[in-house]
Amino acid sequence: MKTPFPFSAIVGQHEMKQAMILTAVDPGIGGVLVFGDRGTGKSTAVRALAALLPPIKVVEGCPVNSERVADCPSWAEIGSRKVISRSTPVIDLPLGATEDRVVGALDIERALTRGEKTFEPGLLARANRGYLYIDEVNLLEDHIVDLLLDVAQSGENVVEREGLSIRHPARFVLVGSGNPEEGELRPQLLDRFGLSVEVRSPDNIAERVEVIKRRDAFERDFDAFMATFGAQDAEIRETILKARKRLPKVKTPDAILNDCAELCIALGSDGLRGELTLLRGARALAAYRGDRTLKRDHLRDIAPSALSHRLRRDPLDEAGSGARVNRIVADVLG
Template sequence: MSSTAIASSSSKHSTRRAVFPFTAIVGQEEMKLALLLNVIDPKIGGVMIMGDRGTGKSTTIRALADVLPEIEVVAGDPFNSHPTDLSLMGDEVKQRVESGEAVETSHKKVAMIDLPLGATEDRVCGTIDIERALSEGVKAFEPGLLAQANRGILYVDEVNLLDDHLVDVLLDSAASGWNTVEREGISIRHPARFVLVGSGNPEEGELRPQLLDRFGLHAEIRTVKDPTLRVEIVEQRSAFDQDPDSFLTSYKTQQDELQQKLISAQNLLPSVTIDHDLKIKISQVCSELDVDGLRGDIVTNRTAKALAALEGRNEVTVDDIRRVIVMALRHRLRKDPLESIDSGYKVQKVFSQVFGLADPEEAMQNGAGQPAGVR
């Protein structure tokens, strides 16, 4: 999700459906932070959001896509190809660029693609028209949802109810950044670099541990209990529904500030560093928690860097790690499909021991596990 050639996302509300502003969302700080960090560094690997019904999961994800800066794409290209970055181009555009041909560009909002539960593999990955390929000698390809989601967000509501095979396909594409379709000896591939966001209600079942592990972060959300906050949420929603244009105008400054903050963070990210001793301690936490593989180590490092970039710093601190390590590791502790996901206490306890903090409960009270969101 490149920050180059940014176009203003000023009020075009009259030409497209009004979306509730991200900066107006009350509470759910862990979910908001997880989404923002994935936008800054899509290589974190997406986020799995589990929580009660009616807690604003879909609203928040759509709001995130709306606040993102517009991207520059090759005009008329079905894959949202980047005009200069070869790794984000479809093969046809890549050949044109490498041959020195000028390509026409345009700007568009970042795509937020909903994947319906009943989607087939062909609908997700795309299909090859074998008959046309054989008769006309061309690779006739009908792009799927993965093509539309390139350089955008792919949202799967109730991902825990999706067929495991389709979840595998999504995770493979999200990890590699490419989608490959093969049929009858014909192979077509295209870029599929997107932020994968899955959501679900734990009462309806969890994903298998092997699949869950491949989501970068795991955010938990709960129904707000504080009556004052609940009233604020209801009033915000009522005000938006009654007069969307006025509501959006009142949050325009905050939305623009957040957009600029994300652009700055994307640009700063390559220069963010993390001390070698901190990397050792992160890996020690993962080892003592018996986390399988190295995804936990990698994601924790990446997420801590993204948080530092979001806050305008080029060096990761212990506090950055403390604020993201629960989201990066809690879902990697579950070995048995029948186990429930750790709320975060176990991760915080080991983190506090390894990093020399006196007491995990004290760490929690000081803000660990309660990431500071953007309001």
């Protein structure tokens, strides 16, 4: 298997990389949606994330990546009680995937050859405790979207069909990418993404040249390239691990909670998910930067990613939702 392009070697796209790092610090943020032009590194960043993330402890052979034997589903045939380290799973959900492939179904071959009614896990089982990646998420079929909404809400996959009644944990970080020119995302699914970022092709010649140089070096002198950026990836991974330990200790002053509420009221965002995501994202950012107390600077940096996709559309505002968020942030936070 070919080593993916290093995460630290991606040129620019700071907001996208920051959003992905924050979901690694706190998976409870709720995933990342990346919209933008073709060829801007969206898929590359997700592949790179898989190699960057710290490994997880899993029971060998457990289909849902449980850390303890007691947590493995009763229907699973693990055959071993050994706990091993494994790369954090990053599972692709292709656009043409059937419902059976996504949620799991009866193992037809085993039913026909042995007469046994056995569950064959789907992509949601494999993605548990990891990432589920959907390229062109805005083109996903409606019935698959409905399935994902149910599972994202409960953190559990329930399959009741063909005489089977199966439940298993399915807690994953949802990462979606797409081109807005090819269709809009359903509001129900859009709201499930904790952070949303827009990426554009660089318009700076020096930056574009650097992209070409790095990609060419990756393909022509792989070992030397990985020696440089592999070490930088390792530093990011170590910082993520430290941030995870620091996260529960980050202090949140009441004034910051007031700022979160005031921002969301001023922006007119629906529900309370905006405040909660803004708070979690800002807290993860503080932990990643090594700060012990949540400050307005953290809110300023995370607000566009946490809130821009939650705004009601304003056809008279040509600047876009990101610019609207920045204006309100400047008004509220100074």
